[in-house]
Amino acid sequence: MKKNVVLLAVILLSVFALGSTLSARIAVESNNKVVDVVLDYSEFEGMANQSEETLGWWFEKFKGLGVQYVGLQEESIESLLMENQQLEVFMGWQLFQEAGWREIYPSEVIEYIDNEEISEYDVVVTTKSQELFDFILSGLEGRYSSEEFKVISREEYFVIQLHGTIREALYRNNLNLVDMDGKLSAPRHKPYASKLMQVGLGFDEGKIRLIEESGLKVLPRPYTYKEWMQEKYIEAVLTDFETYEMKPPVFIFSGGEVLGYPNHHEIVIKYMLENNIKAGMIETSVQRSHIEQEGLNLLVRSLNYDAVRVFSVWPYIQENFEYLNYEGAEEIENNLYRAVTERNIRFIFFKPFKKDQLTTRFDQFIYITDYDEYEKMFQGLEARIAEHGMTLGRSSVMEPIRVRIAKQTLMGWGIVAASILLLSYLLKLNRKVKYGLLAIGLLMVPAAFVVRPMLMDKVMALIAAMVFPTLGMLYFSHKSHQYLYKENRNNKLYHQILYAARDLIIVSAISLLGGLFVAAILSHIEYLLEMDIFRGVKISQMVPIVAFVVIYIAYFGYRRKTADNQEPALRTKDIRTFLFEDIKIIYVIFALVIGAVGYIYMARTGHETNIQASTAELILRNILEENLLARPRNKEFFIGFPALMLGIYFAKNKIKSLMFLSGLAAIIGQTSIANTFSHLRTPVYLSVIRTVYSLALGIFMGILYILLFEIAKRLFYRIKQMNLFQQEQG
Structure with a gap:
């Protein structure tokens, strides 16, 4: 050790910088102790339909467990279909192939189709409900340019066309054709669906009212699609926030990009700063990094890192009921506990438990509708995180800690000295080589930290x-x-x-x-x-x-x-x-x-x-x-x-x-x-x-x-x- 006293002195010096840096990090982490839990409206609606209680009853019960918000997606063509509303949706090419369509649609629709003004990538929405037609049309007119859609019929059979391109088209994967000998034939692809079926149409007032009457607040989730993203859409969404008094504490974006990106994100950033709204970063299902959403990192940096990591209860976690020899939701509780204590998650997007796949052919599960199981899990989770000084409430954030280059340099010097110490034992370096390498390292480390x-x-x-x-x-x-x-x-x-x-x-x-x-x-x-x-x-x-x-x-x-x-x-x-x-x-x-x-x-x-x-x-x-x-x-x-x-x-x-x-x-x-x-x-x-x-x-x-x-x-x-x-x- 006497032969390496200089190397050891450099390492000791770097340890002081290490201690100072870790102290600052620990202080930031120790002030980040509040976890928020938000319910998923659509999942709880499905669970309530399988139970003997109303959705409002379930919301009231979860309010007693410390929950404050319910996440509500903006309505879309897809959500209306999932709720069995009175409408039909076709891709453009499907409409041409529908048997007897001339006997169904009004003359103006037949004439429009005959003129081939519908492409295979378009989405055609039809309904006989005046109320539903008005809701869809109002949402489109209030949010998007008139060039993006066209009303084909306003008569008894209402028809709206959404102009699509190949960029929005969705195809089925792994669809192969074989002949009698089992030989593959060239696959034939047509668009199965479109991203346009997911574009936002506005929030359902009835759902908002139900949430508020149960004593909870609405956490709105607009759907963002940058190809249709205009200032008009952003203004409509923010107006809804004000009209229905549902400013979100955390913005959890739906879709492939954040609201306003790439041309109007300054409007959203300004609104979030003025209203103290955090950015939500949804952890991936493999528990590494976050779901890719264009503009998210830019938004977080613009907010000076006023952001929280979000844990979504993925389907495979929902299905962990009675798993690993447990009698109830203990393993789901374990998943939430690990997310909160080990991965800096401060926002849980909660979904009800599932078990017993109904059939092997369709991915349908039975929800757990025993409230006692949820109460037991929430109480257990709250008690366990309390051991770490954590509580449930309005999600906390970490201060934007940064490591100064001076400290990085000192720590880098210690790492270089340790590396040379290792080499000196393996290769028996003489003093000239040993300290020559140290001098080079001491010079290169700060330069490298400045450049990259x-x-x-x-x-x-x-x-x-x-x-x-x-x-x-x-x-x-x-x-x-x-x-x-x-x-x-x-x-x-x-x-x-x-x-x-x-x-x-x-x-x-x-x-x-x-x-x-x-x-x-x-x-x-x-x-x-x-x-x-x-x-x-x-x-x-x-x-x-x-x-x-x-x-x-x-x-x-x-x-x-x-x-x-x-x-x-x-x-x-x-x-x-x-x-x-x-x-x-x-x-x-x-x-x-x-x-x-x-x-x-x-x-x-x-x-x-x-x-x-x-x-x-x-x-x-x-x-x-x-x-x-x-x-x-x-x-x-x-x-x-x-x-x-x-x-x-x-x-x-x-x-x-x-x-x-x-x-x-x-x-x-x-x-x-x-x-x-x-x-x-x-x-x-x-x-x-x-x-x-x-x-x-x-x-x-x-x-x-x-x-x-x-x-x-x-x-x-x-x-x-x-x-x-x-x-x-x-």
Whole structure:
């Protein structure tokens, strides 16, 4: 350490900047403790229709659970169809092919169609209801240009044409045609539907009145479609907000873009600022980042990050009723709890529970209509989040925290110094090279942060996530080498366990420092809102594994003689011996097993993985989650941490043959520590608590594994001695 005092001083200096940055982030996170719950009108309407109670009754009951708002979509052609209103809707080409249409429609419609003034992409809406026709026409005239639609008939059979293009057309996917021999024929595509069926027509006054009479407020959700987006539409929507007194606390946009984008978003931004309206960012179904909506990031930045992350209860979560051996909605409660405590969600768009698919052919489910189940879940959720200092109410937001370049630079210097420290142990760098590299790093880091700050912070975070766990494993290898070759065997088992626990804590502390660097250097509000994310998770898991193999070879070589292992260093002789090794079948089998385990490990890392946890593992996770403030990671306390303790135990007992495997498993736990802090939407305190829990359980499991191995070892020796005795007697 005396040879690296300058590097250690730089790291220590960077730790002060790290502490200051983390303190600011923790203060921001600690003031963000209020969660809002909003009901989905259409889903609750479907649930009420299956129950014995009215929709108003259900709204009144949920008001007693702390709910204040009901999310109400703007009406559209599609919503009117779903509500079985008296209208028919055709794509243009369908109208031409409808049998007997000449006998149905008025003469002016027949003449219009005969003149081929309807394209295959148009949407044709027909109804015999004067009231429905008036509502649709009023919505179109009040919101859109007259060039976008045309009234074909105002007589007894009302007909409206929406002018469509291929941009709005929706097609069925995977529609193949086959002949009698099963050979594919060229698919024939016609538009199945159109986005124009979703454009907003205005809000239903009856629905607004029902919500308000139940004691709740309306959270309006206009539908935005930029091809038809004009200032006229925006003014109509904002007028509705004022007329019906339903200014939303959070704007949750429907459609592919935010209201007003791209030409009139300044109007919306001004309105939101004047009325203290937050932007809602809907988390994707894979719980990573947000649903892509054009103009959303621009809007959030224009509002100075006055935004909340929104959790929509996706259909697969609604269906988690009586799931994982639970008797009710406990797993749904778990999903909401994780969203709120672990992912900075402060707005829940709630939908009722479902179960029992009615048929395998149609995606229809039965709603849970037992109010007691909802009351139980809400009370359970409220009690659990209270342990984190959270309450239900008007959703809170995080202050727009930013990390100054000066602090980023200081932390970057520490990461560079740690990287050079690692290289100096692996490559035996001399002082000139070591400090030359340090000087270059000290100069390049601030320059890079000035030129590309949002790229450089990711690069530094990635390096920290790789270097510090690797440094921890370097310490593990150094101590193991010392125990194996430079110390006499210590037969006192409890001493071996104490050394193993101590070294695990030290190695984990080094890896934890890397995780804290990641959490600090990526503390910008855009990371906390997950507008931007930490990239390179799989790389940060893989590189330390490869680095550990190199470190192990440097310390213990490949088939070295004991006398050659006194001074650790990378040697060409080890590489040559390995490359010219005779390949045995057992080596191939071993490599395949390690490869399969590695693939599963890497595939399980991240959100978009096809390899899911087993039911037993999910149940264990839930048990831990329900009894602890933060769920420790299974791979840490079951595998990584105990394996490191076993590695120290093997070194103490001169069992070199098992040290490499234990170290290979141990690196999983160390990279996992840094990965825990790479989930930037998770509050820092929760990541720290999770790591402490994992460490405590890991030490317990490590002691258990050591005791089991010791018992097995003694049984093996006893059986061996008995066999020798029997052979001597024979």
